[in-house]
Amino acid sequence: MPGSTRLFLSAIVEPLFVTEFRGELPAKNKGMAPMYFVHKIRPEFSQDGDGIRPNEAFEAWRNDMVEAAEASGRSARTTY
Numbered sequence: 001m002p003g004s005t006r007l008f009l010s011a012i013v014e015p016l017f018v019t020e021f022r023g024e025l026p027a028k029n030k031g032m033a034p035m036y037f038v039h040k041i042r043p044e045f046s047q048d049g050d051g052i053r054p055n056e057a058f059e060a061w062r063n064d065m066v067e068a069a070e071a072s073g074r075s076a077r078t079t080y
C-alpha cells in the first residue's frame with residue numbers, strides 16, 4: 001500500500017501503534033514472518049490523540065525499552 005509503513009511486529013512495537021495485519025511475507029534472514037501496516041500511534045501515546053506526534057508517555061515507554069535492551073546486551077534503535 002503506497003504511503004504505508006509495514007513491519008515485522010514485535011512485542012516492543014505493538015503496544016504503541018494501531019496496526020493492521022498484512023499477511024506473512026519473507027523477512028530478511030527470518031524466513032516467513034507476520035507483517036503489519038502501521039496506521040498511527042495509539043491515542044494514549046499521542047500528543048493530541050490523532051496518532052501523529054508522540055507524547056511523554058510514548059517517550060517514557062520507548063526509553064524503558066531502550067534501557068532494557070541495553071541492559072541485556074542487545075542493540076536498541078533510539079530514533080524514529
